[in-house]
Amino acid sequence: MTHLALMTQHLDQIFVLTSHWLLSYLPIALQPLCSAILSVAAIIIAFATLFALTTLLERKGLGRMQNRYGPNRVGPCGLFQPLADGVKSLTKEDIVPIRADRAVHFMAPVLLVAASFMGYAVLPIGRNMVMVDMNAGVLFFFAIGSLMELAVFMAGWSSRSKYSLLGAMRAIAQMISYEVPLVLASVVVLMQAGSLSTVAIVNMQATYSGIWPHWFVFTPWGFAGFALFMIAATAESNRSPFDLPEGESEIIAGYYTEYSGFKFALFFLGEYIGMFATSGMAITLFLGGWSAPFSFLTWIPSYFWFFAKLLTIISVFIWIRGTLPRLRMDQLMNLAWQFMLPMTLLNLLTTGIWHFMLPGFLRWIVCSTMVIVPCILLGSGLKYKKKFQIRTYHFSQ
């Protein structure tokens, strides 16, 4: 292998090589345990830093969209703002309402953070860089992800306050409704990949024909699946336009109204980490995981591509947040059950047809039609039922 190729390969595998070298100093019996601890520490450090950066990026991005600077006083370009926010949340008084259920009130944020971090165990962040290569990785991810909903409900219920209760009810209804399209949108990938293992899915997408990669998003069913998955992921993470549970202008803060100080920060941490995890799963399933977008760019390390795609998705989240008002509860439900569910089911059918047709132009035409036409029909069905229309106004004589 040429010198350059060897160097790029080493750069790509640098974390793996470093961890092997560190572990070689330990006795064999301790190595699995310490390897796990090392991976956990790496994930926590990496994604917590990403969380800090994202809070800053969000505020600055929203600011620029609103014709103003974001935070720019603390440190150059406001880079130490997350540090200041962290210090603030640590030093605030921890108020627990007198009627609250103390044990559950304490456990809720802890459970949220723990559940959201556990999802990273099956995400391949780079070549050979997955913490646990389970052969039912996707199933594990969704199972653990539903623990987050439990934590949200625990928070709302234990606070024993009307606003929290309202927020918790809304959150539960929303998150449960959007689990179904989320999982169904990912089933198409499993059908095509033939495996539940995240590593296998990414390896299938990491091949190229010419310069184009074999990412699943570049197929009609994959594109539809990706779109549906992202909408459902926005709803799962309680982000705008689905942030009714934390509807700031109506019920103050929803299920975490009664939290203050570090527990409040933990809620934020848990939600953002969950958002990153779901985006990471979307990247793994549809966007080719750690593979480069063009075959001539494979010399750039794989973990760089993973984080680049993650940052792109985060920017799109922030962009959507800055633009759209939030949906009301019943509109949210309508969207989930009357638009997304039929679309995901039809997408399954499309994937099957794609699989069994011969590769060529015809299957592109057929599958694209099967995706686009129901989308338009269902969309106008939503519109028609609501009877919302562009109106014209007359003037008095």
Added chain:
Amino acid sequence: MSTATLAAASLNLEPANESGMDQLLEIAMGPQHPSTHGVFRMNVVLDGERVVRLKPVFGYLHRNHEKIAENETYLGSMPYTDRLDYMCPLTNNWAYALAVEKLAGIQVPERAEYLRVITGELTRLQNHTCLIGFLMQDMGASGTPLMYAFRQREIILDLFEALTGARMMCNYMRFGGCRVDLPAGWLDQAKKVVAGFPRFLDEYESLLVSNEILMDRTQDVGVLSKELAISAGISGPMARASGVDYDIRKVDHYSIYDRFAFRVPLGSHGDVYDRFMIRLLEMRESVNILQQAMRDIPEGPIVDPKTKIRGFRPKPGEAYGRIEGPKGELGFYLVSDGSPNPYRYRVRPPSLINLTILEDLCLGRNVADIVVILGSIDIVMGEVDR
């Protein structure tokens, strides 16, 4: 009874052992709330997410404006009228000046009338812009339309500062005209601002009008029927959105509005979307009026020279002067007994009158709709509580 006792009494609901009534949740969307447009409280009784009862409680911003006016001279009350509807100080001044001019029979010179129309329509522009921004903020659009609205408002406030000396508490109208004439270059700057406004309105509309989420949240929400609007005394854009063809500029022919060609938009559904679109259309009409006024403004005196500033004693009598303010019919009722202080001074606040039907609009809707409906009524607590 004090406000607190009244509020407590209002919380006595039907006993909870009636069937079906024990699931009701009662919340106070209290005076400290991000979306209640000031210190305003609503005691809401909910059945799940639906509103069963709603009782507005206000008075948190009562500042004895009418009583203070009884001890001040007529001119001394003028700065206090700025602080009534603090988003639109110039139209408040105008309504009060109109009332006193009716009381004392003072004529206003031409140039002053044009100045009043120009400043009044600029006020209407910035009020409607901000209202739409606030409505979007309440709907959760994280402040982006609000920031655009305030960006435009700042430009207009700079104009006000150059003319009257203060951005908001302008204290500009006097009995018989205006206080100070246009400084050099003001008219050109104002023409530039008004020329740039339609482009901003187009950008604003593209962000809002065909936005499906917005349409979903505002159409058929808070429907106000024409009959209820008339019988409850609703005025302003809220009434016109329900189809009531009543614009005081066209009805009373006050000031020189007859010289300007402008249309009055009317809605047909009376829901939040209509109120919001009517305001957008009214802004375009205001731009029209402004362009005509700034083109035609004549030279001349800006105040009736016979009116005294000190020792102003109108003859005994009463007068009611009203204008089409940005929020509705703003009226001042004055009773004079020949002394320098008014005997009775009464403000007809459009926000308060429009607020009385809040319960009718909100019954059966979700909690999320309450905030949107309240936003579309366009209240300012300074006016509601005086």
Added chain:
Amino acid sequence: MVGEGILKGLAETARNFFGSYVSKDRLTTVQYPEQREPQIEATRDFPFLVYDGADWQQGMRCVACQICEKECPPKCIFIEKSKDKKPDAFGKMQIYPATFNIDISVCMSCQICVEVCPFDAIKMDVEYHQSSDDRFGALLLNKQRLSKSNEYYNAIHPTEASAVDAQRAEELAKLEAKAKAAAEVKAAAEAKAAADANPALNASPQQPAGDPQ
């Protein structure tokens, strides 16, 4: 098509985002306190007393007529008249305020005191950094803190100040003209009175009529 309005909205936001790096009116923040907006000339914040010349006590225009105290809507001006008099800019002996206090925590910057003052003595300042952490008197400005020179007034409100100066100069000119005319008339009257009282002094060197020499 469903979603079209949303896409238009997204395009608008993206335009503002990228525009904020490029054009000034898509990034309207003024980074206070390092950057300031230029002062708009007609701005008014709190009142101040104008004095002419260099000595603030001798040059103060205020004559303690107490009109502003009576007309002030929130009654935040407190004046006490002096016992003695001092000459004003036009030479006339006037009383002056022994104390002149304005409570700027009450003042609402309505400018009515400026409008009613017949002597152009009180005008509006543009200084708004008046906050203080002393609750008990730091916001009660006394005569000395309120007095600022006419040059300062010209600096902050050039058009207004030059109009006032022109008017005062005109009045002064008129007064001087009147005084000169009065002085001339007086001088003529004096001369005439002196001529009547002492005819001998004024007698021209002529022969008395009928004196045969």
